[in-house]
Amino acid sequence: MKRSGVTQLALMLSPVVVTLLFATLILLAAGANPLEAFGNILAGAFGSAKKWGDIAVVMVPLALCAAGMLVTFAAGLWNIGVEGQIVAGALAATWVALGVQGPPWLILPLTLLAGAAGGAVLGVVIGALRTWGRVNEIFAGLGMNFVMVALTNYLIFGPWRPPDGATMSGTEPFPLAARMPMIGSSRASLVSIGLAVAALVIVYFLLRDTHWGLRLKAIGLNSAAAARMGINTHREMIVAFVVCGLMAGIAGSLQTTAVYFRLIPQVSGGYGYLSQLVVLLSGLRAVAVPLIVFFFGAVQVGSPRLELRMQLDSSLGGILQASMVLFFFLIKGWRQRLADRKERNA
């Protein structure tokens, strides 16, 4: 059955419409003017040219983590530990930035390598817990997330304490050699954007065109059958966590060298959890990720304005993001149900 382009578009946008209706109801229940709230989010996200840079700053870690999680999801794994892998990358990059002196062309690549390694190491830990330790990866990852936050706080208030005393604002600022160059006066960095795009492209081809990608998908579909076919499922799972960790680690590294220019306690900013939503909404397709992270980025940048202008909580942004994924699943299921019923009746 072929559908017209208009119907296709309407079906694609239906979760968006339902999400807006849902958010409208919530805003009305909270006694706020929905149009004013949506207007404020839009103005907050696109009010000035500078805002495009701010959106890009949110898109980069989301895209990097989403790229990594496409790999773990392909193997049927829920890598909730991606949040901790961002932190691991940030810690490793900070260690380089504060400890190694040299020209930018040496230090910056080193921070990226260190970040990738940091994320990968945590990937090994989560993978080992999942395979040898028989700990469900959701709990292994979640536990590691909390441990990494604790480690960050320990380092900021302990060994990496600034000379004039430790505060919640983080370590002392990085030397100039450990700061990524920005595009003009914006907050966005071309290196960050390039790395995010590269990660998505690489993952797209890895999963589509390589034997390894095929093996991962076999594990994801039926790991017992994959094992019988001679695939070393444990090794491939750990590799998947490591590959995801590489990308999340780079995201964490960039959070320190291209966004905050220091290590802060909340360096991962919840992007690990948010990128799970991105991947779910993409239907596990890399090509859909850029559009989704753009939408998520705009909501993220726009919603703090609700606090400033309307005394509402900025968590409305999170409600928009999460409820859209929920309605995406519900509508998908509902359409499938209608199609099945039609088939049965025919």
Place this chain on the structure above:
Amino acid sequence: MLDPLVIATLQSVVASASPLIFAGIGETLTERVGIVNLSLDGTILLSAMAGFAAAYLGNSLLLGFFVAAVVGALVALVVALSSIVLKQDQVAIGFVLTLLCADLSSFIGLPYVRIPGPSVPYMPLGVLASIPVLGEVFFRQNLVVYASYVTVFLAWGWLSLTRPGLRLRSVGERPEAAFARGIAVNRLRYTYAAIGGALVGIAGASYSLSVKLGWSHRHTSGMGWIALAIVIFGGWSPFRVALGAYLFGALKSLGSILQPSYPNVPTQVFQAAPFALMVVALLVVGGGAAWVERYVPAKLQRGILALIGGSPPAALGKRFEQL
């Protein structure tokens, strides 16, 4: 005689474990019938907020607990409905609901942040309260804590001793066989998802109205994950789930007792310790139990595995095509 300080500490352990018991037992019932409700962390937040707001606005504790239970049941029914009718993945829906409910609690709960509200009153249980040590620890509490004991015994009795309990378990283990015997598999799944969800909601209200009074941004954050881990640690059996909740409460109290002795360690490290222990606990019942099965002599195995063994219901998270 025990030091009064020790008694007081044990009292607080028992009290602070009560929400985890409600949530853990609720999730145990839901999982035993074959449904994973992963949304606990968000559901507890949302029901804690809703329960507090309802109790505050209606000036009625009962109303607060009722509203919280309804919120918990509704969220659980979304998971069940998405799976049974719409054929969506329970873990995915549960995870999305975790984030959604957490944000909803922050958004709707903003007017109730840090305002004084009602709390469940202290109510020692007559003669029982004067039993040395045990009575002092367990029966100088409030009604919510007593309800948590009753919940454990009821859940155990229901699952192990009654025919409906047998049907519940059969649906979670072998839904095809249960269906062949005339059990309405999906109807039971809705029922226990709702009952389990209501208990999770009560867990939320017992935070905001009894254990951690009031409401604030991300008031109970992390507790839902702990409750989910306790269900696995408890091998899906009510008494072991309760034991897990008490162990967790004890370790948490230990943390707050030790904390003043280590002023150089930031508080966040102590806050993260329960989650590290969660992973260790799961490692014990996962890899540890597998190791015992492999290397420990058969005679000793049974005793050890009774404590750390246990496997999930066979049909957990799997849909059942009921015609």
